Each structure stands twice: as structure tokens, then as C-alpha cells.
Amino acid sequence: MDAEVSPKLFIGIDVHKRQWSVSIFTANCHPKTFSQVPNPKALKSYLDKFFPKHQIICCYEACKFGFWIYRELCSFGYEFLVINPADLPTTNKESSEKTDPLDSRKMAKALRAGLLRGIHVPTQETEGDRQLFRYRKRLWADLVRVKNRIKDKLLQNGIETPHKYDNPYWTKDFLDWLAVVELPSASSRLVMDLLLDQFEPAFR
Template identity: 30%
Template structure:
């Protein structure tokens, strides 16, 4: 006898979860179960009641600030669960009312119709490394802000550093020896300097921790493969692998480019076809790191001592692909520049190509412990 199918929509918040159930069949009832605490045990009790008739449960909720704890718990219990992308959830534009009840019912109805797009849920160990790389990115942003505050403070009072490089040893000595006309100003300078130092130490601690943890990570073979490419040192390679996970879920590099939001918007109708700026959809962290890694493309292709060391023991095919990437990106950068394309657009074009090359390089990685996307 075929089991009853129950499609459950969860509107998840920090403290509460609204539950709606769509029974199997297109004309099946979409009923509101009610609101429960976001405590995992409360959700389990509610779902057991929904499936008390022995029916199969298919749960869906939108990705958000609560992460994947609920997803992993339900999967442990043997309950089918997907986390869906809010940006790709169909919306009724004529419906101006948005409530938790309506959202839960909409998710249940769309899940039953098969119209929801699931996101890739990383394994817990992979998410831990991703959190580490994101913490480092936060620390770098805090450091940038701290330095900007210090420079803005000095500029307001007429102090400009005339040396060549900011934050060099000479620049730091200039800041330490700077004489300000009032004790309060000197105290403010000391506080800003202390804030910069603390941020620098935080970045250093996180990078050291990443250096210790990355080689123990199950996806480190993929990191090593990326590190054979110029521009991909440990941090950049770890960020991209942690953000993307198993790239084998992208059948073609164009799918990865679209996932990263590096493809242009398109408005086509009839014989008219208009392309706009990039979509910026998908993973902003991975897109940002790709843009950082192509900054070298303006320089002539070269295998530096650092890159040569990273390539030691790597297969010849990877080294050949690495060189091909350098030559291609350098040629592309100057070709677009000579055509009058502005540098920001050139950088985006290079990042898009780098995404394709990274996809190709990661296909060569030995990932024995990899699992397919959930």
C-alpha cells in the first residue's frame, strides 16, 4: 500500500517555527499545523504528530540566519528535508500580505509542486572551516576600518604621511613619533593605534589557525590543487573550496559562473537581446576571492619562487594548466584594456574566466572523502 505523502513547510525564526502541511495530490489540503518553539525537540514532537498516520514527511524551510542545525537533525532522524534558496522561491506578486502562516503554507504548497530550489548544505566539518575563513574575512574588514579611522582622524587635523607606502615600518614609526598639540588628541591617536594593532593580531591568529587546521581538513587535496594557480595561496584556496564544496555538482563551468553571479543579466524578447551588469547572485564570498586572485593578471606570466614551492610534487598536468591560466588571463587583460574596457569590467571578466579555470583544476583533485551535495 502506498504511503501518504506529507509536504511540510517551516517558516523558521530564532525563537519560533510556523508549520504548515500540504497533503499529497495536487488538490490535497494545505493546512496550518501551528506555531512551535524553535527548540529541536519541539519540532520533532510536532513532526511525529504530522506523520502519526505512517505517512512520509518531506520538509522544506528557507535558508537563513539559523543555519543548518535543524536540517542536520531531521536528516539524522531519517526525515527527508531540504533547505531552499529564498531568492529563487516563486512569489505571487499580486499578494501584498506576508505573514508567518502564509509563508509556511506557501512553502508546503510549492514543495508539493516541486517548485523549490534546494541549496547545497555543507558537511559540518566543512562548515567549520568555512566559518574560520569567514571570521578571517571579518577581521580583515575590521582592520581596514580601523586603519581608515586613524587616517581620517589625522587628515582632519592636517597630518599627511608623505612616504611611499602606508603601514610600512617607516609609516608606523612616523605614527608613533607624531607630536600632537593637545594631550586629548595624543590619547585618541594612541587608542586608534591600539585598535589597529589588535585587529592585526586577530588577523594573524586566525591565519595561523587556518594554517594548522587546513592540512587536517578532508578537502585539503582540493586546496592543494588550487594552490598550484598563481594568486591562490592557502587563504584564497581554502576560502574558495570552503564556499563551493564539491564542484562536481556543477556539470559545466558556466553553471559555476552563474552560481557565483559572474554572468550578465539578460533581457531578451523577440529579436531583441540586451545584456546588463553581472547578476551578483549566489555566493558573494567566493566571488570576492576570485576577484582578488586575478589582480596579478596585469603582470607578465611568471613562476615565482613561492609558486614553484607550492607546485612541488604536483602532477605535470596541473603545472601545465597553471601556466596556461597565467598566459590566458594576462593576454585577456591587456586585450580588453586596449579595446578601452574600464578596469573594473576587465577584472570581472577575468574573475569569470578564473572561475572556469578553477572548476577545471578542481576536477583533477583527489577527493576520496567527498560526498555529493545533499
Template identity: 30%
Template structure:
């Protein structure tokens, strides 16, 4: 074996075990199935040491599919000083007529695809970035749970023909009205009180998560980016924090068009010869970030204006960032009205505005300096 040769190792990961296969560098080498190991951390470390002892002069390159097992395998292998890649399962090439799929074949396929450099590698966030993302997703889950409980209560009142005469639902006045309701049957009154108790608990839970998210994001290395993109209309703190938590470092995209494709905001295309046909957006990539952008795009239906709230958000920001945000307002508000006057459907218009919003957000992120990760500290940290 050459001194600088590479061993390509494919891992088919599961909760209880990993299937392992490897292939050596060279045209005449074939994939070798190494069997099954436990998914325990000690077993993974032993597997790495076995490969090191078997191929002492080779470089080990590992690959596995993204899935419910998360990124702890990637962080463990990189902390041991080896290269590891995480690939998107939906983007792996598949031969026509291939109908047999087993763990053994998947591991061997991954090792071979890594060797021929035909694996769609995905971005792996740092452990701290993933923790903020988990907190952001927990807040969104709490919001969904609260909305679901409120809908259940409204459905219960509708079945009993109980109507609220006020205008603002879930205001302080509305909550007092609900607590003062007296239903004809004791069993129904118990149901009402339980629903109100559930809503109150979920409101408190949401408030705790929002407060914790605000505290954690202010200590996060991406907080300067979160603060900067709030200069744009339709991007407040929760949207900005959730968006950056989902996307991570936007500077890894060379152009904004690549970021648009990553979010699935570009239209499908079926072109041949002189015929060019565009369809709906691809909807690939991160759906949570795409939803946040589409929600923020609704704000551009109004004329350009720097409100008092936006002025407060733009305090202590650089002139370059403020100029980009104002250019975004001028262009996107004008484009929104132009598309509406052309008779385009409102959903199509909002999606088009969201697609251009991410380009301005990308431009703002390029103006912000982000503290680098301490590589030595990261490699010395082994996940528990």
C-alpha cells in the same frame, strides 16, 4: 492512505517559533495548517513524532526557507531519518497581485510548492564545512575592521595636517613614526594613542585568525582542492581556502557554466526574436566568492610566467593540475591584453577573466579525490 504516500510539511521558521502546515500526496488533497510550535529542539522532535503517529505508513518531507536560523533544523531532521530541503526565499515563485503575506500563508505555500516540485533547493554544507567557512569569514571581518581603524587614523592625521614623508604605509618604519608623534594638545595625543592601540589589537587578532585558519584547513577534507587550485596565478592560500569554504564541493556543478551562473558572473540578457541584448553581470549568488575571484583576476594583466612562488605552490601536484594551471595562464593573459586593446573598460575585463578563472578552478577540482563523508556518523550526530 497508500503505503508509499508522502506528507509534504512546510515550516516557516523564526527565532522563537515555527509555523507548520502540511499537504498529502494526491490531486484532491489540500494544504492543512497545523498551527505554531516552539523553536526548541524538543518541540521540533515532538512535531516529527506527531506526524509519524498520524501517518505511520507515509514518508515525511520537510521544507523551510534559508535565513538567520541556519541549518541546524536541516541537520536535526535528517539525523532523524527524514528528507529535508532548504530553499532560497528570493527565488520562490510569487503570483501577480499577491499582497497578503503571513506566517501561516508562507508555511502553506512552502508545503504546496514542495508537493508540485517547484522549490529552488539550495546546497547545504556539512557541519565541518560550515565551521571552516565561519572561520574564513571571521578572518575577512577582522581584515575589514583593521582597514577601517587604519582609515580612521589616516583621517585624523589629515585633519591635523600631519604628513608622512615615507613611501610604504604601515611598514615597521611607518609604525615607529606614528608612535613617536607628539601632538600639540594632550587630548589629541590620547586619541592618537587609542587609535594606535586599536590597530595593534586588530593586527594581533588578524594574525591569530590566519594562523588558526591555516591549521584547520590542513585538517579539512577539502584541503587537497585548496592546495591544488593554488597552482593558478592569483590564487594564494587565503584566497583558495576562502573560495572553497564559500563554494564547498565544486563537483556538484555538472558544467562550469552552471558555476558561473551560481556566482552571478554571467551577463544579464534581454533577447527577443533577432535582437540579443546583454547587460551587466547578474551579481546573484555568493558575493564573497565573486569578490575573491575578481581580486585574483588582476594578476593576469602580466605576461604568462611561472614564478618561483608558483613553482613552490605546484610542488607535489599532479601533472594534469599543473597543465590546467598553465593553460589558464596562456589563455587568460592573452584574453586580458586582447580585451584591453579593444578599448574595454578595465573592470569589465577583470570580470571576464574572473568568469573564466572559475571554469579552470572547476576543472582542477575534478582532478582531485576528496574523502567522502561518513554518512552513518553524520546521521547519528544530533546538533546541540
């Protein structure tokens, strides 16, 4: 059968760590909704067996799993959309009865109706750059939180920071002082040591 006249298969995939919910629609019916292992090759094996010679059109919602699923399914020759979850048409009843199979069916139906537009999928290099930026931002936020906890620990125990450490703050000398400053109890000292253990790897 020529590619131009191959029947189309519209597939919505609700992806999760442990399993995927997959709904399959043809132009005229909804033959199947099922759960499968979270593996693109498993989906391809199923489609090759039960829907040979179909034109495959898939979608899933952008999520924490990134775009590796999109890239692998595209490598099989499938058309693919990664969609913004906010762009998926949803009725009030569907919102109150949210389930994975229902979500995959909504995606497949909207895909068949031509109601979905895909978001821009970055290259793997760009995606890696974004991950690096987010990691640095998260690491900096964690560092600020630890600094604030160390300062709070000094305030809670009525300990003033010597003026020579006012500026610049968080130098090696200041950290050495924190490591030996006398605290009112062994438990307080332990808390300070644990906080310094969190801070010092980032400082180095």
C-alpha cells in the same frame, strides 16, 4: 503500514531566532499552521504525536542559520530540501502581504506541488571552511577601515607622516609613533588611542 504506502506530509518552515512558523499540508488538505520554539526536537515531538506513521518531507529557505536545522531533521529520517528564497513561487499579493505564516504555507504548497529544488548542502567541514574564509575577509575589511580612519585623523589635524614611515607602512615603529604623536586636543588623542586599540590586536 509499509513505508511505500505511508501518507506524505509536506512541511514548510519559516525559521527565525525566536520562533519558527510551521505549515503542514497533506496530499489533499492543509491541516495546520502554527508557531513553535526554534528547536527541531520540538517539531519531531509534535509530528510523532499528531501525525504518526507519515512520511515527512520538509523545507526551509537558506538563511543565516546555516544548515544545522537541516542536518538534525534529516537525522530523524525526514526528507529535506534547503531552498533558494528566489526559487519560491510568489504572487504579487503574497509579496505585499508577507508574513511568517504566509511564507511557511507558500513553502509547503510549493513542496507538495513538486515545484522546489534543493540547493547543495555542504558537509560540516566545508561549511566551517567557508565560515573561516568569511571571517578572515570581514576581519581584513575591518582592518582597512581602521587604517583609513587613522590616516584621516592625521589629515584632519594637519599632521604629516614622517618620510621614514612611508614605506613600509604600518610597522611597529610607525604604530609606536602614532601612540605618542602630539595631537591638538585631549579628545583627538583619545580618538587616536581608541583607533589604535582596534588596530593593534589584528596587527599582532
